[in-house]
Amino acid sequence: MIQITNIAAYKFVSLDNLEERRLALLAQAQVNALKGTVLLTPEGINLFLAGTKEHIDVFLDWLRADPAFVDLEVKFSLSQDVPFKKMLVKIKREIIRMNHPTIRPEAGRAPAVDAQTAARWITEGHDDAGRPIVLLDTRNDFEVDAGTFVGAMHWNLTKFTEFPQAVLDHKDELAGKTIISFCTGGIRCEKAAIFMGEVGVENVYQLDGGILKYFEETGGVGYQGNCFVFDERRTLDPALQPQPLA
Incomplete structure (x- = not known):
């Protein structure tokens, strides 16, 4: 049986000519028999695609030939089946809606902590300066229910647009600690970390690449x-293998 390669990737970068880009992406994905979803927005790209490794590699080589995506970082996992029914390329206003247009990661990312360093801090219970660690789950409540870091803080969000007010409501709880914001693949926690920094929360990091890269x-x-992942696999375990929802 042919094993399927699944990729997840995003990049915050200013994009124009979105309809032209949409048609080109769709054509290239179809030529390579890929299925999944690509979101194109003025602030960047977000994609989840599945296909054979050969076709995924051809598609990524084509995509990275575009100067906007030359340094696109990709997360990989494997499955026995394609977890998407069709191939969609959509144009949206934001990669992930936050309703704070001044939060622009392209203009400057929040500090990031890599997976290995985060694992060490989590094991030790503090960062390299001795500050206690708070793991802040920026995902929605049903995603948290599928799994999260032991002891992680979360605010029972039903949508990401609730996150900014939740930060303001809980800001005092974060004082004096090192915050690692995390999400599935890195998009939400990147915007979250920038917002927290702008409202005066100190020592904030994003988990680089999100939970999937950490796994x-x-x-x-x-x-x-x-x-939790937004395709037919539903959830992935730490070995990146599909698992049924409980």
Whole structure:
């Protein structure tokens, strides 16, 4: 049986000619028999695609030939089946809606902590300066229910647009600690970390590459349960293998 390669990637970068880009992306994905979803927005790209490794590699080589995506970082996982029914390329206003247009990661990312360093801090319970660690889950409540880091803080969000007010409501709880904001693949926690910094929360990091990259590089140190994903696999365990929802 042919094993399927799944990729997840995003990049905050100013994009124009969105309809032209949409048609080109769709054509290239179809030529390579890929299925999944690509979101194109003025602030960047977000994609989840599946196909054979050969076709994924051809598609990524084509995409990275565009100067806007030359340094696109990709997370990989494998499955026995394609977890998408069709190929869609959509134009949206934001990669992930936050309703704070001044939050522009392209203009400057929040500090990021890599998976290996995060795993060490989680194991030790503090950062390199001795500050206690708070793991802040920026995902929605049903995603948290599938799994999260042991002891992680979350605010029962039903949508990401609720996050800014939740930060303001809980800001005092974050004082004096090192905050690692995390999400599935990195998009929400990147915007979240920037917003927290702008409203005066100190010592904020984003988990670089999100939970999926953390699983890939550490095997899920300190994580309990699975990670919800928005395709037919539903959740992935720390070995990046599909698991049924409980």
